[in-house]
Amino acid sequence: MPIIEFDENRCDCNPGETLLECLDRYNCPPPSSCQSGLCHTCLMRCVKGTPPESAQNGLKDSLVKQGYFLPCVCYPEGDMKVVMPDDAAAPHTSAKLIEKTILTPAIARLRFAVDEDFSYIPGQYTNIFKSDEVARTYSIASVPVLGDYIEFHIEKISGGIVSEWIFNTLKEGDELQISEALGECFYQAGEEENNLLMIATGSGFAPIYGIVRDALNQGHTGEIHVYQGAGMAEKLYLVDEMKILAEKHENLFYHPCLSRDATEDFESGRANELALTEHADLKNWTVYLCGHPEMVKATQRKAFLAGASMKDIHSDPFEFAKT
Numbered sequence: 001m002p003i004i005e006f007d008e009n010r011c012d013c014n015p016g017e018t019l020l021e022c023l024d025r026y027n028c029p030p031p032s033s034c035q036s037g038l039c040h041t042c043l044m045r046c047v048k049g050t051p052p053e054s055a056q057n058g059l060k061d062s063l064v065k066q067g068y069f070l071p072c073v074c075y076p077e078g079d080m081k082v083v084m085p086d087d088a089a090a091p092h093t094s095a096k097l098i099e100k101t102i103l104t105p106a107i108a109r110l111r112f113a114v115d116e117d118f119s120y121i122p123g124q125y126t127n128i129f130k131s132d133e134v135a136r137t138y139s140i141a142s143v144p145v146l147g148d149y150i151e152f153h154i155e156k157i158s159g160g161i162v163s164e165w166i167f168n169t170l171k172e173g174d175e176l177q178i179s180e181a182l183g184e185c186f187y188q189a190g191e192e193e194n195n196l197l198m199i200a201t202g203s204g205f206a207p208i209y210g211i212v213r214d215a216l217n218q219g220h221t222g223e224i225h226v227y228q229g230a231g232m233a234e235k236l237y238l239v240d241e242m243k244i245l246a247e248k249h250e251n252l253f254y255h256p257c258l259s260r261d262a263t264e265d266f267e268s269g270r271a272n273e274l275a276l277t278e279h280a281d282l283k284n285w286t287v288y289l290c291g292h293p294e295m296v297k298a299t300q301r302k303a304f305l306a307g308a309s310m311k312d313i314h315s316d317p318f319e320f321a322k323t
């Protein structure tokens with residue numbers, strides 16, 4: 001059984017247990033969020049022993065060479081001594097809340113001022129820190145050239161540690177820490193003439209709102225079909241803004257969809273099912289999928305079966321933290 005040394009602790013890592021789960025069992029876990037290797041919140045460094053390669057997927061080469069790894073996807077193969085990361089490996093930026101708007105009872109829009117050297121591509125995500133130990137991952141909905149702020153859309157999860165704090169406590173003027181921007185679900189250079197299919201559920205619309213405006217701003221000429229879905233009308237937001245955007249761009253087709261409520265204003269059904277019924281042949285299309293993890297995974301497979309190449313399917317499953 002591998003032994004994990006961390007601070008003063010010597011922890012036995014059980015078979016089938018991740019290093020994060022092991023440290024959690026010994027009450028000394030690093031901060032974590034997605035617990036699936038996406039957000040990098042849990043980043044640690046191995047100073048004795050070797051982390052498995054699979055625990056270093058998605059890290060920059062310079063970090064891999066220094067022994068950094070992601071404990072939430074690390075199944076130790078031998079003894080390891082691990083430490084918390086240096087500040088330089090996991091850079092944080094101060095962000096000041098300059099605007100908080102409750103868009104619907106379930107969705108808030110937050111705009112933060114950040115240092116001008118914070119760089120991102122619309123659709124990437126960052127970690128918002130509630131405290132040194134507690135962080136959650138949120139996608140960036142803004143476009144740098146369209147505004148001097150970074151924007152998030154947060155869905156209120158009942159009993160959620162961070163989303164409820166954002167809704168109920170965080171106020172304009174407050175400052176907090178965010179991580180660097182990560183992720184590869186963004187508008188790709190060279191696809192200006194491709195047809196794009198974008199599907200989002202709930203606050204999964206945040207990255208799509210950034211990506212679609214980035215594409216239009218870069219002069220995209222192919223068709224863009226955006227399917228925004230929710231169960232109830234209270235979770236569909238920025239509908240009027242999207243309708244106005246679609247009126248301005250003849251290659252943009254906007255489909256707000258409700259799966260549970262039926263009203264004349266919205267298409268009736270699940271956004272992913274409607275999208276794939278109306279676009280049954282996705283050969284040479286680029287597909288973007290963001291939101292509920294099950295929707296993203298199921299639609300990824302269906303888009304591939306409809307002819308889209310795996311390299312042209314970009315996705316952000318909003319994996320929940322295991323609390």
Ligand SMILES: Cc1cc2nc3c(=O)[nH]c(=O)nc-3n(C[C@H](O)[C@H](O)[C@H](O)COP(=O)(O)OP(=O)(O)OC[C@H]3O[C@@H](n4cnc5c(N)ncnc54)[C@H](O)[C@@H]3O)c2cc1C
Pocket residue numbers: 033034038039125136137138139140152153154155156157158159160161162163164203204206207316317318319320321322323
């Ligand atoms: C790459 C990525 C990007 C993301 N981007 C966004 C974004 O732009 N906007 C956004 O609102 N969220 C986003 N999320 C989700 C976000 O990181 C949090 O998981 C979410 O806000 C819940 O955190 P919480 O602390 O409020 O709830 P927690 O305290 O973590 O969870 C409380 C309980 O609710 C459950 N739960 C958590 N989320 C959901 C859910 N969606 N539906 C049902 N049950 C749930 C948990 O399993 C737990 O039992 C993203 C996640 C990832 C991985």
Ligand code: FES
Pocket residue numbers: 031032033034035036037038039040041042043070071072073
């Ligand atoms: S990468 Fe480990 S918690 Fe997200």
